[in-house]
Amino acid sequence: MSEYQILTIFAAFAFVYSIIASRLERTPINGALVYVGAGMLLGPQALGLVDLDVDGEAVSRLAEFALAICLFTDSSNANLSILRRIESAPIRLLLIGLPLTIALGLGLGVIIFDNLGFFEIALIATMLAPTDAALGKAVVTNPAVPEKVRESLNVESGLNDGICVPVILFFIAVAAGSVEASDSAGLVLKLPLEVIGIGVVVGLLLAAVGGLALRFCAARGWVAGTWLQIPIVALAFMCFGLAQWLGGSGFISCFVGGLAFGGLTKTHKEQFLESAEGAGDALALLTWFTFGTIAIGLLFNYFSWQAVIYAVLSLTIVRMLPVYLSLAGKRLQIDTLLFIGWFGPRGLASIVFAVMVAAQQLPGNNTILATVAWTIALSVVAHGLTANILASRYGSRADQRGGKI
DSSP: OOOHHHHHHHHHHHHHHHHHHHHTTTTTHHHHHHHHHHHHHSSSTTTTTTOOOOHHHHHHHHHHHHHHHHHHHHHTTTHHHHHHHHHHHHHHHHIIIIHHHHHHHHHHHHOOSSSHHHHHHHHHHHTSOOOOOOTTHHTTTTSSSSSHHHHOOOOOOOOHHHHHHHHHHHHHHHTTTTSOGGGHHHHHHHHHHHHHHHHHHHHHHHOOOOOOOHHHHHTOOOGGGGGSSHHHHHEEEEEOOOHHHHTTOHHHHHHHHHHHHHHHHHHHHHHHHHHHHHHHHHHHHHHHHHHHHHHHHHHHOOOHHHHHHHHHHHTHHHHHHHHHHHHTTSOOOHHHHHHHHHOOOHHHHHHHHHHHTTTOTTTTHHHHHHHHHHHHHHHHHHHHHHHHHHHHHHHHHHHTTTTTO
């Protein structure tokens, strides 16, 4: 298949979507849903008009780069004054809710999958634990949702994928047999300290230096015109690349770096962030299109009812029960707990983790990847179709209570 044919078809589709995107955003249909559907329809398993001939590594890089920009820009836009007043909610979701999500996913997986080993099931549970910042953007940026809820979801989705990285690496090492479970105590302590610590330090340092330099130059009019599009994208990639290079989490580096950058450059940040957000959205949609061309094969070539059942449970009970338990005692309204529990979409981070696991050639690889693909595909549909509707309804109910959440 000619590369120019693929380019023409994709460009034509992107053009048509771009000129009606604003109208579609007011409906239950979002960009991820459209692009995944288009990838499935135009891909080799359906009409065969587009065969990207890409490997998992290429999809992983696309997802990483899109997520890096998304995490940096979302956290840069975070309202730090709100975060200081709600610090306990994100902390509870990350330190209590996330481990409970992995544990519950593991427990249900042991019951559902009789053809997978314990650590293979643990990998599935961890791969599907982090929520997606890019896919959840429709809710995080929706002004109808109370700001405290939006910022809680933003912080949770910004940090949970980075926190899961050392857990994934640990389970991969044990499942692949590169380390014995009995000798893994040191690895349990070493990986989180290295991965998370390096990510935080790199993000803070680069954001501080870059933010101060950008503020200094912008105040003197040295950055203008088309160059406004470059600094944030470059800074996000520097945070991600250096942290990964040093063995840390690029995702945590981008999120922490974005928070620091937003706090340092309040006066000038909006003019820089707008272009960067566009670049992140474009990369995310390209990732979703590519995922669509590949996913349909995983969904049906390795179809099993166990994978579908687990995917449904992962998006409901496995997410919502830990949220309820972790936020118990916060005196939140039931609809707030349900809203936070429901809006835990799975997306780009899970794609990255799936590629990491696929490279290990584990005995249960096909079942693992099919389960992740089903969960992501169902999440794109379910969360995409319900985001605007439920956000508006929940926002209205909160307004009727005087903003009480």
